[in-house]
Amino acid sequence: MTTVTLSDLRKEFDDVTAVESIDLEVRDGEFLVIVGPSGCGKSTTLRLIAGLERATDGAVRMDGRDVVDDEPKERNVAMVFQNYALYPHMTGRRNMTFGMKSAGDFTDGEIDDLVAEAAEMLDIADLLDR
Structure with missing residues (x-):
């Protein structure tokens, strides 16, 4: 995994500030959930990390390396959609397995273990086969 650091990250669309001066560090192995009301910048922040939007100001670092100018395909990240x-x-x-299987970075056994762990953590094991 990777440590992701956001430093004074800002995104403006014309005269609207979508993300204002975020400082955040998500260390290797940590699990982060971003919640908030509609329009508060959650999806924009994720899109900035993934490289789908260009930051107006600030830095996105992965393991200490600034990736703000890297193309999305060079960042090796994925995001989970709100829907x-x-x-x-x-x-x-x-x-749950779609992204992991598409990336090809995990064996079937690793995927099964990760899904079981996440399902237990989220108390959704009974929903896996629905």
Whole structure:
């Protein structure tokens, strides 16, 4: 995993400030959930980390290296969308494994272990095969 550091991160769209001066560090192995009301900058912050938006100011560092000028494909990150029904035709398990299987970085056994761990943590094990 990677340590992600945001330093004085800011994003403006014309005259609207979507993200104002965020300082945050998510260390290797930590789990972070961003919650807040609609329009507060959650998705924009994730898009800045992923490289889908360009920061107006500030830095995004991964393991100490500034990646603000890196293309999204060079960052090796993924984000979970706000819509829980993104793939309604898939089971809970398949939704959880989709990104990991697509990336090809994990064995099937590792994926099974990670899904079981996350499902237990979130108390959703009974929803995996729905």
